[in-house]
Amino acid sequence: MAALFTLSVTLSLLLGDGLNDSPDLVSSQSPIKRTSTATDLFKGKRQGHRSSALTLTASELLKKTSHTIIDNIGNTPLIHLKKLSAHYGVEIYGKAEYLNPGGSVKDRAALNLIKSANLESGQVVTEGTGGNTGVGLSMVASALGFRCYLCMPDNVSVEKQLTMKSYGAEIELCSTKFGKEDDGHYTSRAEKVARERGGVYVNQFLNEENFKAHYEGTGVELLEQFEEIEVELGGFACGAGTGGTIAGVGRRLKEVQEEVGVCLVDFKGSGLRSYLTTGKFKSEDEGSTSAEGVGISRLTKNFEKGRESVDGVVKVTDEEAVATALWLAQNEGVWIGPSAGGNVIGAVKYALYLKARGRESNVCTILCDGGASYMSKMYNKEWRDKNGLEGVEAKLPKVCGRFEKKADEKIFKGHVGGG
Template sequence: MSAVVRLSYRKYIISIQNTQSTARAHGNIRSHFNRTSYNALAQVSITRRTMSSSVSRATNTAGKQNTLYGEIRPSALVDLPTLSKAVSEELGSAYEVRIVAKCEHLHPTGSVKERAASYLITTSERSGKLQPGGTLVQGTGGNTGISMAMIAASKGYKCYITIPENISTDKIGMLKMLGAEVESCPCVPFGDERHYMERAKKYAAETPGAVLPDQFENLANSAAHFDTTGPEIWSQLGGGKGGVNAQLDGFVCAAGTGGTIAGVSRYLKMQCVMNSYEKHNPHQKSVATYLIDPTGSGLKCFVEDGVFASSGSCFIDGIGISRETANFKTASVDGAFRGNDTEAVEMAHFLLRNEGLFVGPSAALNCVGAVKLVRRLAKQWPTTKGASTVHEGAEAKIPITVCTILCDSGERYRATTFNSEWLEEKGLTPTFEGRDISFVKQE
């Protein structure tokens, strides 16, 4: 095992042990990580990247090319002031709410999936499975496929993508424009030979030079977020090497493959233990990490009760699942919320109207989750004297800071989330105006 792999592997093991210790002591952390998962992590060959806390383009150094996909660049962390103020007003004068979001939609490939795609391709190359001129195969809800197709084009690989037939036509068009061969598959249960992942496996097995770096089961996915997204959040909110990030109270996002929530939650929990977070935050033992799960997905029930159960359906691409992936097994989450199509559409239009953010429905649902997490923390925390405050005196307020992920741009959903005819047909036409957030259900 190389030194860089040992480093990543060791940090994962430390985080597992510390999180399990915290769970035993406080009984408030549900960890899905098992020994099989971190033994498999030893096979992940990842070069650690030096991350900075600000968005920057790579600079040329002697003998090094400044390629577009040469490294994962940090994304901006931005405040959502209007949403934060709306939640503060809802909660009353006791709290000062700050909701922040990672602008993953601003990556060169247009989504958070650039991180996973980059790591998946790199591990395939370094393992020797992916050779020059080879074919990258992926079953995807769209964004991973788009990121892979763009990186593949820059490296001279062919790309074969299998997708569910209900994926946004905007994504399908983009995949084809990027030169990927696209196979649309019926929406059938996982394990059915017609399922898009089964079709990807079959194509990879039958095609010489083809490689399937399975984003669901390949731990390079969550490692990408443990190595990059988590450290960026910690640093951008005032943590950093040797620092304590008492500013961050919670993190929430949805899951499909589970890579983002697994890598980020594991990193944040590890940092809380290593930096004695509970000594600096009077309200909780570590950063609260939560899942927001769409209608029709079984992850919420699994997190809460250990069994997969679901009802209904949702139109949102790329999130929600009713099985435990290898990546989700590595997640350390404290709880879960349910989100639905109406909440996602209303929030997407709220963000466009009030924050000037044009993002997709999964990003919008993440922001719905942020509102629900703030409400949850406000209910759990005392408002008595001695609580940490923003400032002293009669106007003293208790700060709550929650972070989430803006997964992709609204450009990929012009035919759905931002199409008035489609919304009317689905009964999802937005009805709320101004800064009203009462469309976010109470839990």
């Protein structure tokens, strides 16, 4: 469905059916007004074509492959969440990454990870994944003729598992009882399988191609889209799993518009809030978030690439994230997953904080994946009731402007990016 929607948007723009007249949907493929320093930075990029992450660094393999499904990764629409914005009195925008052909923001990283791996025909792409990266990798591997072996926690939604299998990937479920240092952890298993089978372990946590996908792609597109609609961007808010998205987008935004705020949205069980405010990783919650692929308690190389660009952090609860996602589906027609719901309500909290201090409160976030992957989980009332989310319904939560500033950079000296 995501691919069909993307195709229909592209055709509409080419045929001139008036879609561009809508203030709610902005395609980065439409004519762009360049009025800021972004013009000089990106003047080498062909106007109206795919972002530099997908053209300027394309591998020889991709040069032989044109007009395929992977050519539709990126250049996602920017959506103004009008009803939600009116409710809270701030302006919230979402970059609709769930409209990528594989259904999530992870398609971008997956493409970069594979195209930089120098794979030989018949080699196996191997990865440990919380779900969406696996879907992206299996799709890209299928399009380029590679096999894919994916290890993941056994609580990944059945929809994601079936999607990966549909693309031809072989999957292995690993118990969540194992810690990262254990041989049974899904990342450890993926690395071992790569060694045993002569495959390539792409390692989304360490591999900086993840960061580059957003520094050269997503961040560039956002700057262009806000120029196009002539809206001043006040802030960007986003959660972190590998850290590639917030690091890449945040760093690009800061390099072009230093005054733009960058806010980490942190979830239950994650140690990133503690790290940013004290310099030490410590989870302040019991248990972990029910949202898949978000929150982390170690420093990754990808997050480290953009850490200095992050100004601070807001915390969101699972209840807030799920309620927001349910409400958006029923009131804005925006059908997203729980981590995207958390991103949106986190962006609201940050925007309210900025507004209270007289700063520009137009805030953008990442709508990282779609609701179709969570029909058996978040969108299933019975599942919610059994997993600590009883009573959560499609109702916007009451929130206030909450934001904790990052500690002085001195406390981070000596930290080395890990896997």
